Amino acid sequence: MADLSAKRWSMTVLIYTAFSLLPIYWLIILSFQPNGASEQSANLWPDPISLENYLYIFSQDNWIAGYRNAVIYVAMNIVLTLVVSVPAAYAFSRFRFLGSDHAFFFAFIFRLIPPAIMIIPLVQMFATGGLMDTHFAVAAAHCLFTVPIAIWILEGFISSIPREIEETAAVDGYHPVMIFFKFLLPQIRTGIGVAAFFSFMFSWVELIIANALTTVNAKPIGVVMRLVAEPLGFVHIGISSAASILMLIPGLIFAILLRKHLVRGFSMGRVS
Amino acid sequence: MVRRYNNKAWLLIMPAALVIVAIGFAPLMVTLNYSVQDSFGAGQYFWVGTRWYEEMFGSAEFWGTVGRTVLFTAITLTLQFSIGIFVARKLYYIQKRGELFISLIVLPLLAPWIVVGFIWRHLMNPEAGLIGVLGESIGMAPDLNSVYWVWGTIIVMDVWHWTSLVVVLCYAGYLGIPRPFFQAASIDGASPWATFRHIELPKLRRVLLIALLLRLADSLMIYTEPLMISRGGPHVSSTFLSQKLIQTALQEFNLGQAGALSVFYIVLVTSISWALYRSMRLQDG
Numbered sequence: 001m002a003d004l005s006a007k008r009w010s011m012t013v014l015i016y017t018a019f020s021l022l023p024i025y026w027l028i029i030l031s032f033q034p035n036g037a038s039e040q041s042a043n044l045w046p047d048p049i050s051l052e053n054y055l056y057i058f059s060q061d062n063w064i065a066g067y068r069n070a071v072i073y074v075a076m077n078i079v080l081t082l083v084v085s086v087p088a089a090y091a092f093s094r095f096r097f098l099g100s101d102h103a104f105f106f107a108f109i110f111r112l113i114p115p116a117i118m119i120i121p122l123v124q125m126f127a128t129g130g131l132m133d134t135h136f137a138v139a140a141a142h143c144l145f146t147v148p149i150a151i152w153i154l155e156g157f158i159s160s161i162p163r164e165i166e167e168t169a170a171v172d173g174y175h176p177v178m179i180f181f182k183f184l185l186p187q188i189r190t191g192i193g194v195a196a197f198f199s200f201m202f203s204w205v206e207l208i209i210a211n212a213l214t215t216v217n218a219k220p221i222g223v224v225m226r227l228v229a230e231p232l233g234f235v236h237i238g239i240s241s242a243a244s245i246l247m248l249i250p251g252l253i254f255a256i257l258l259r260k261h262l263v264r265g266f267s268m269g270r271v272s
Numbered sequence: 273m274v275r276r277y278n279n280k281a282w283l284l285i286m287p288a289a290l291v292i293v294a295i296g297f298a299p300l301m302v303t304l305n306y307s308v309q310d311s312f313g314a315g316q317y318f319w320v321g322t323r324w325y326e327e328m329f330g331s332a333e334f335w336g337t338v339g340r341t342v343l344f345t346a347i348t349l350t351l352q353f354s355i356g357i358f359v360a361r362k363l364y365y366i367q368k369r370g371e372l373f374i375s376l377i378v379l380p381l382l383a384p385w386i387v388v389g390f391i392w393r394h395l396m397n398p399e400a401g402l403i404g405v406l407g408e409s410i411g412m413a414p415d416l417n418s419v420y421w422v423w424g425t426i427i428v429m430d431v432w433h434w435t436s437l438v439v440v441l442c443y444a445g446y447l448g449i450p451r452p453f454f455q456a457a458s459i460d461g462a463s464p465w466a467t468f469r470h471i472e473l474p475k476l477r478r479v480l481l482i483a484l485l486l487r488l489a490d491s492l493m494i495y496t497e498p499l500m501i502s503r504g505g506p507h508v509s510s511t512f513l514s515q516k517l518i519q520t521a522l523q524e525f526n527l528g529q530a531g532a533l534s535v536f537y538i539v540l541v542t543s544i545s546w547a548l549y550r551s552m553r554l555q556d557g
Contacts, residue, residue, distance in 0.1 A: 007367065007368045009366070009367065009368060010362040010365075010367040012358065012359055012362040013359060013362050013363050013367045013373055016359045016435075017373055017376050017377060020376065021376060022402075023380075023391045023392065023395060023432065024379055024383075024391075026402055027387075030394070038400060039399070040400055041400055042400050042401060042404070042405040080291075084290075084291050085288060087284035087285070087287060087288070088284060088285045088287070088288035091282075091285050092285075093275075094276070095278045095280075096275045096276065096277045096278070096281075097277065097279045097282055098279050103285065105546070106292075107292050108549070109542055109545065112485070112489035112541050113296075113300075113541060114493030114513070114514050114517070115495075115514075116495060116513075116515075116518050116521075117300075117517065118296075119518070119521065120306075120522075120530070121300070121303055122295070122299055125295075125299060143292075205385050207384065208495060208496065208514075208518075222386045222387075225386060225390075240390055244387040248387070251379070251382025251383070252382070255379070259371060259372075259374075262374060262375065262378065262440070263371065
C-alpha cells in the first residue's frame with residue numbers, strides 16, 4: 001500500500017469517474033436526438049442522430065442572446081473580482097493590521113449566505129440605482145460570493161512567494177506599483193487563473209440572483225431554459241439538453257486549460 | 273512568514289471592502305429592518321418588534337422545513353465525505369495519471385445547477401430515463417410522487433454533484449503530505465488504517481475543514497436542484513429553507529416573515545461557520 005511508485009488502475013476511481021460522467025454522457029445523447037425519441041425510450045446511443053436541437057437554439061435570437069449575456073456578466077465578474085481581490089490578498093499575505101484577523105472572516109461570511117436572502121434587497125438596491133437588467137448588476141452581485149474565495153486562493157499563492165524578491169527590488173529603487181507588475185504578477189499568474197476559475201465556477205452556475213436581477217436585456221441562457229421549460233410543466237428535452245451541453249462547454253474549456261493547476265487551486269494555493 | 277504590522281494595508285483592502293459592504297452589508301441591514309416591521313404597502317412601515325420571530329418559532333411548518341434542511345445536509349455530507357475521502361485516497365495511492373481523472377471528476381461541479389436538476393429528473397423517468405428504465409426492468413420503477421423516491425433522487429443527485437469537491441480538495445491535501453511520513457509508517461509496519469488515522473487524517477484536517485465549510489453552506493442553501501426534481505413536493509416533503517424563503521418573499525410578498533426567516537438563516541450559517549473557522553485557525557497556531 002505504501003509503495004507509491006508502482007501505480008496501477010484503481011477500480012474505485014474508475015467506477016467513481018464513470019458515475020461522474022454518466023449523467024453528462026446521457027445529456028450528450030439526448031442533445032443529439034430528436035425530442036420524440038428522447039421521450040419514448042432510453043437509448044444508449046442517439047437514435048436517430050440529429051442536429052435539430054442545436055440548429056434550433058442557434059436560430060433563436062433569445063437563446064443566443066441568453067448565452068451571450070451569461071458570457072458577458074461572467075467575464076465582467078471575473079475581471080471585477082480579480083481587480084479588487086489581488087491587492088486585498090497581497091495585504092492579507094504580507095501585513096498585519098487593525099482587524100486583519102477578523103476582516104477576512106467578515107468577508108467570507110458573504111460567501112456562505114444563501115443567495116435567496118439577498119434577492120429582495122439587491123433588487124431594490126439596483127432598481128434605485130437604475131441598474132436593473134444590466135450585466136453590471138449581476139456581475140457586481142456575484143462579486144459578493146466570488147471575492148472572498150478569490151482572496152483566499154490568491155493569499156495562499158502570494159504567501160508561497162518569498163518576500164525577499166520584493167524587498168530587493170525596493171532596495172534597487174523600484175516603485176511599489178512597478179514591483180507589483182514587474183515581479184509579483186508574473187509569479188502569481190497561476191493563482192490568478194485559478195481564482196478566475198473559482199469565480200467562474202460560481203458565477204456561471206448561479207441562477208437565483210441572475211434571474212432576479214434581469215428581465216430582458218441581460219437574461220442568461222439558464223433562465224431562458226427555465227422560461228421555456230416551465231410553462232405547463234412541459235420540458236422540451238432535446239432543446240434543454242442541447243442548451244445544457246452548451247452551458248457545460250465553457251467550464252470544460254476552463255478545466256482543460258488549467259488542468260495542471262486545478263489541484264493546487266483547490267487546496268487554496270497551499271500545497272507545500 | 274513574518275507579517276509586518278502596517279495599517280496602510282487597509283488601502284489595499286479598500287476596493288474589496290467597498291464592494292462587499294456596498295453589495296452585501298447594506299442589503300443585510302435592509303433585511304434586518306424588514307424583520308421587525310410591518311407594511312401597509314406604499315412605503316408605510318411600522319415597528320412590530322419580535323412579532324415575526326414569534327410567529328416563525330411558533331410555526332410547525334417552519335420547524336419542519338428546518339428539520340428537513342438539516343437532515344438533508346447531514347445525510348448528503350456524510351455520504352460525500354466518506355465517498356470523497358475514500359476515492360481521493362485510492363486516487364493518490366493507486367491510480368495512474370491522477371491529474372487526468374481529476375479533470376474529468378470536476379465536471380459535475382461546472383454544471384449549472386438548473387442543468388443538474390434537469391438531467392436527474394430525466395434520468396429517473398420510467399419510460400425514457402436511464403435509471404428509470406433500469407429500475408422499471410427490475411420491477412422498481414422510480415416514482416417522483418413518492419417521498420422516498422424524491423428524497424433518494426435528490427440525495428444521489430447531490431452526491432453526484434458535490435462529492436467531486438471533496439475528492440479534489442482531499443487529493444490536493446494528500447499531495448501536500450511529505451513522502452517521508454509514509455515511508456516512516458511503512459518501516460514501522462503501520463496498518464493502512466493506522467496510517468490513515470494517525471498520519472493522513474491529521475494532515476488533511478485543513479482541506480477537510482475548507483471542504484466542510486463550503487459544503488455546509490452550499491447544502492443549507494440548496495434551491496434550484498430539488499425545485500427541478502419535485503417542486504418541493506409531494507406536499508412539502510422536499511421543501512428546503514431557501515425555497516420556503518423565496519416563496520414567502522416573492523410569491524406571498526410577506527417581507528416581514530421573509531426577513532425574520534433570513535435573519536434566522538444567517539445566524540444559523542454564520543455560527544456554524546464561525547465555529548469551524550475558529551478550529552481551523554487554532555490549528556494554524
